[in-house]
Amino acid sequence: MEKRSSTGDSPLSKKIKPTRSVGRPQLENIDPAKDTLIFQELELDHYIGVPYPGMPGAQSGPVPVIRCFGVTKKGNSVCCHIHGFSPYFYINLPDSFVEADCEPFKNKLNTVVVADIRGNKDNITDAVLAVEIVEGKSLVEYSGEENSKFAKITVALPKFVPAAKRLLENQIIYQPLGAHSFTFFESNVDIEMRFMIDAKIMGCCWLELPAGKWFKRNSLSSQFSITSRCQLEVDVSWENFIAHSPEEENWSDVAQFRIHSFDIECAGRKGVFPEPQIDPIIQIANVVKLHGEEDVVVRNVFTLNTCAPIGHAEVKCFSKETDMLQAWAQFVRKLILIFLQDITSTISIFLTFWIEQNI
Incomplete structure (x- = not known):
């Protein structure tokens, strides 16, 4: 893989340090038996898993598990598996x-x-x-x-x-x-929506898992092992956590979310929808910020072949499209973030389809 980097010097852009660390704060030791876990939920979905011993709900066969992603006040990422809720x-x-x-x-x-x-x-x-x-x-x-x-x-x-x-x-x-x-x-209500209504969860509200009511996952468990890239992965019964309304005192602040914005350009033909076998992706521009801060943590561009210097952005050049996309995927994984990007569906679909076909 051939990669070349450069940093532009335009006076019109805010100065940043391309080498600034983008890692999350180190996770402090936390004991589920003694410590309360509090995080702001950002995304919620469900998957079909197996019953967790001691949790409510069905005790045999496959069961739905609510999965919630969020961030603590200190900026640590959390993946919470919520058990026992049935449609x-x-x-x-x-x-x-x-x-x-x-x-x-x-x-x-x-x-x-x-x-x-x-x-x-x-x-x-x-x-x-x-x-x-x-x-x-x-x-x-x-x-x-x-x-x-x-x-x-x-x-x-x-x-x-x-x-x-x-x-x-x-x-x-x-x-x-x-x-x-x-x-x-109510036979057409999705389980995620049903769960949020019954558990009184509002979008991006703070969730509190009391001490002694939740369990911390580790890589040694065979059945309930770590499945995400989050710093902390936990299990809890849907009956044993508290959802705080933003109207409550001290629960209206926002966690230090990592916000990753990116834009994708491809060499498309005029009037033709891009095809991964024919039309290459030629550039992916990225900006990473922390919520509440003005300074940019990362500003870089992954480009196929070369381009002119870009003001105060790190330019990463690649001779092959596959090398560029693999490096970009590695960059995204390194961020260990929850995406909050605003991207058009056509570009998103194109990129997803390209990666599925070629990587």
Whole structure:
């Protein structure tokens, strides 16, 4: 790989030190049994994992795990695995349905949902976890002042929500209900949104994991090992953390996020969408800042072949496109950051597709 670097001298740009350290602060020793962990969440998703011993929710088979990324006040990155939360939805019920019907109805519904699993390679036996009667009002139609009767149906995996809905629509699952016409409520709510609502999590709020309620992951564990590039990776029950509202006193500040902005240029043909086999990426420009600071931590440009000096930016030149992209990927990994970039989807898709095809 041929790489050449240069630094421009334009007086119009703020002076920076291209060699300034971009690493996060060193993680201090923290004991889950004695120390409370507090971080500001930035991104939240879910994956299908295995039950964590001692956590609520299904105790066998695959289970959904909420994964939350964030940063502490000192700037340390955190990946938090939140266990025990299960998806659910509601259906309307006739007045004849009583508490004694919940268990047999759950068993019947579970039987047909399990039978509907194609292949069932995970040997799932408990697809429907619970059925309970709740009272409330539908927002769709006016029903007076009295509450209506609904069933809250909790399932083991998000994919069982549409499956259970389809089966209830097309089959008579529970004979005492006969051909009752079900109306479904909140069956299209994503598990991430459902979790945030139930846990009272607002976007970018602070999460507090009390001492003695969370567990620290390490590389020695075979089943719950470290899976991210974050400095600290932990596990907690969804019932054992506190989500602080920004309206609360002392919880409206912002962590020292690392913000990485980048722009990608390719040698496209006029009027033709770039293709990775034909149109090379010729330049990737990067700026890294810490939230709350004016100074730029990193300002560099990865370029194919050469270019003129750029004011107070470090220019990294490469003779091959693959070398440039691999070096840029290594640069991104080194930052160990959570991306907050604003990039057009066409360029993003192009870059992703190129990397998948060529690296």
